[in-house]
Amino acid sequence: MSSSLDSPTIPNATHTINVGVLGATGTVGQRFITLLSAHPWFKIHVLGASPRSAGKRYGEVVKWKQVLPIPVGVGEMVVRECKVDEGWRDCQIVFSGLDADVAGPIEESFRASDLAVFSNSKNYRRNPHVPLIVPLVNPSHLSIIPQQRLLHTPPLQKGFIVTNANCSTTGYVIPLCALEKAFGPIESVLVTTMQAISGAGYPGVSALDIMDNVIPYISGEEEKIEWETLKILGGIAESDAGVKTFDMHAKHPLRVSASCNRVPVIDGHTECVSVRFKRRPPPSPQQVREAFSAFTPDCQALGAPSAPRRAIVVHEEADRPQPRLDRYFQDGAGVSVGRVRQCQVLDVKFVVLANNVSIGAATSSIINAEIAVLKGIVG
Ligand SMILES: NC(=O)C1=CN([C@@H]2O[C@H](COP(=O)(O)OP(=O)(O)OC[C@H]3O[C@@H](n4cnc5c(N)ncnc54)[C@H](OP(=O)(O)O)[C@@H]3O)[C@@H](O)[C@H]2O)C=CC1
Numbered sequence: 358m359s360s361s362l363d364s365p366t367i368p369n370a371t372h373t374i375n376v377g378v379l380g381a382t383g384t385v386g387q388r389f390i391t392l393l394s395a396h397p398w399f400k401i402h403v404l405g406a407s408p409r410s411a412g413k414r415y416g417e418v419v420k421w422k423q424v425l426p427i428p429v430g431v432g433e434m435v436v437r438e439c440k441v442d443e444g445w446r447d448c449q450i451v452f453s454g455l456d457a458d459v460a461g462p463i464e465e466s467f468r469a470s471d472l473a474v475f476s477n478s479k480n481y482r483r484n485p486h487v488p489l490i491v492p493l494v495n496p497s498h499l500s501i502i503p504q505q506r507l508l509h510t511p512p513l514q515k516g517f518i519v520t521n522a523n524c525s526t527t528g529y530v531i532p533l534c535a536l537e538k539a540f541g542p543i544e545s546v547l548v549t550t551m552q553a554i555s556g557a558g559y560p561g562v563s564a565l566d567i568m569d570n571v572i573p574y575i576s577g578e579e580e581k582i583e584w585e586t587l588k589i590l591g592g593i594a595e596s597d598a599g600v601k602t603f604d605m606h607a608k609h610p611l612r613v614s615a616s617c618n619r620v621p622v623i624d625g626h627t628e629c630v631s632v633r634f635k636r637r638p639p640p641s642p643q644q645v646r647e648a649f650s651a652f653t654p655d656c657q658a659l660g661a662p663s664a665p666r667r668a669i670v671v672h673e674e675a676d677r678p679q680p681r682l683d684r685y686f687q688d689g690a691g692v693s694v695g696r697v698r699q700c701q702v703l704d705v706k707f708v709v710l711a712n713n714v715s716i717g718a719a720t721s722s723i724i725n726a727e728i729a730v731l732k733g734i735v736g
């Protein structure tokens with residue numbers, strides 16, 4: 358099975374691409390709207406949410422929680438149901454910030470209508486033909502899309518689903534990718550997360566549960582981090598018949614153990630990470646710092662407009678990164694790393710801070726779509 362995804366095309370600056378947002382009223386949906394309203398290529402054409410919101414003005418139904426006001430014109434748009442109709446068919450790209458309880462069948466109905474869906478939800482992340490893409494790490498996995506289209510019943514011309522990862526997975530696979538690029542395979546990872554309240558959507562965790570407290574459990578989160586890491590950092594194997602499969606890091610088995618906690622922070626997931634490399638002797642903490650700083654994701658070279666100028670910033674201060682100070686680094690599109698030091702059990706340990714709503718969700722989807730446009734997959 359061959360693909361024609363290798364020749365980048367820069368979109369004509371005068372040509373805008375209509376996009377729709379499913380789940381537009383939610384935490385992730387609001388971040389989509391803020392980012393898309395200032396986007397150089399994408400134009401918000403349709404907003405969708407639940408039947409509770411459909412038929413009403415966006416400004417009337419949304420509980421807007423962004424620092425910037427609702428973009429001009431958006432508050433007046435009438436929210437639609439998440440059912441494919443003419444308005445949605447006019448979109449070349451559909452972003453989804455749907456509640457995972459409803460995302461599965463809705464996203465499938467949009468794909469089946471030959472629309473390109475970029476989803477934040479967990480529903481299709483494990484699908485063997487759906488790429489799980491962290492845009493600063495594995496955009497090459499878009500090469501599975503021709504197979505996804507072909508194996509769909511009926512086969513699709515334009516439609517597909519691309520998912521991005523769990524927000525905690527996203528934050529820490531970016532530095533892990535930098536380390537594998539510089540030093541070869543990682544053998545084991547221990548990660549302990551301190552996850553913001555906004556990760557649970559709106560209204561999320563009740564104030565009485567989270568104030569003055571830490572909750573040492575987030576349903577399903579540890580399993581997602583442990584599994585998604587392998588799909589993202591793994592490659593794609595191709596059989597003699599040309600059938601592609603995600604190899605799940607199989608050539609160099611990678612063991613991941615995650616422990617997840619909810620903490621009273623509004624935005625920004627902090628993660629304490631320890632790694633052991635296959636390579637002996639392992640790199641020193643100083644070499645690890647240099648590898649983080651030197652990391653240049655492919656999406657920058659491709660020219661994706663929302664790609665952060667610096668993917669990873671390394672803090673030298675002993676008490677950074679911190680969510681309140683670092684969550685808006687690169688408008689939330691980059692990650693902050695600090696406290697890089699020797700680990701007495703594995704090899705090296707460090708702390709990561711990633712904005713869960715931006716690079717952990719909407720920003721990743723938008724960069725994924727930009728890459729797909731640049732590679733000629735949509736548009
Ligand atoms: N928050 C985060 O940091 C991250 C979230 N995610 C994932 O992204 C997705 C969205 O999360 P988040 O924004 O936090 O969730 P929210 O609960 O804040 O928003 C959910 C959205 O889904 C809509 N919705 C609910 N029921 C229906 C329905 N029956 N039909 C159509 N639309 C419906 C809601 O519309 P209405 O307002 O009308 O009810 C709302 O727009 C989830 O799958 C989540 O797991 C992924 C990474 C990070």
Ligand SMILES: N[C@@H](CC(=O)OP(=O)(O)O)C(=O)O
Nearest residue numbers: 477478479523524552556557
């Ligand atoms: N569960 C994450 C956010 C999220 O919704 O993740 P996922 O899309 O993997 O379900 C958090 O609470 O911070």
